[in-house]
Amino acid sequence: MGLPERLVSKRGSRLARLALMPFNISIPAAVEIGKDFRLVHYGFGTIILPEVTIGDRVRIYHQVTVGRKDAHLTRDQSGFERIVIGDDVVLFPGCKVLGGPGVTTIGNGTMIGANAVLLTSTGENEIWAGNPARLVGHRKDL
Template sequence: MSLVSALIYRRRSALVGRLVQEVLALYGVEVPAAVEIGPGLKVFHRGFGTVVHPFTTIGANVTIYNGVTLGRADPWVPQEASAMERIVIEDGVCLCAGAKVVCKQGVLTIGRGTVLGANAVLTTSTGPDEIWAGVPARRIGHRIPLSEAGATA
């Protein structure tokens, strides 16, 4: 587990939580204590420039590269008036460098095993094991689950 990943898990600690948040800020990482994170989070390149909205749930074994943003599409609207409810990142998702997930309204879900390409801007939910890229992001392929890849090899 990387140092940044370890710090992210310790950000909720009553004793050192505030100090951990400040150390993460030195790395350019903002992950509020309200963010729910499953086990096995991998953060590469120290997560430099990564920002996560407090109304986010991150599943197990998610990979996040540097410069990823998970947030609202309407930051000028007060949080109470925003149509955004939550961003859900399911298990095994890979968010490549510079990817942006921007929720306009309701719950935006990135399906299990989905890959969001570098610098993609996603504004809609995805299905499982899909590959998305571009601005705005669009589905460009389908990922073969490891269980099927091993069976065909």
């Protein structure tokens, strides 16, 4: 486990959150994170909203954002509830996962391509790419 993952695991501490600042990582204490979580390439620039659940063995590369697609609205006006990221998910560099009304779910084993902008829930073991992201294939390695 690298330094960023150790700091993220202690993100309830103000000191740990401050130590993440040089990495430009914002992962609030309210984010639920499963086992064997990895920030690949130190996860530079990773931003995750508090209303996110991350499964086991998830890999997040640098410059990833997990948030709301209706950020222009106040929380009271938004129908957004949360984002659930399943087990064995890979979020490649620069991708954006933007949840809409209700719960947005990224299925187990799904991969979101570099710089993709995902605006919807996915199934399991899918590969999504593009802006807006669309289903381009299925994983066969799991």
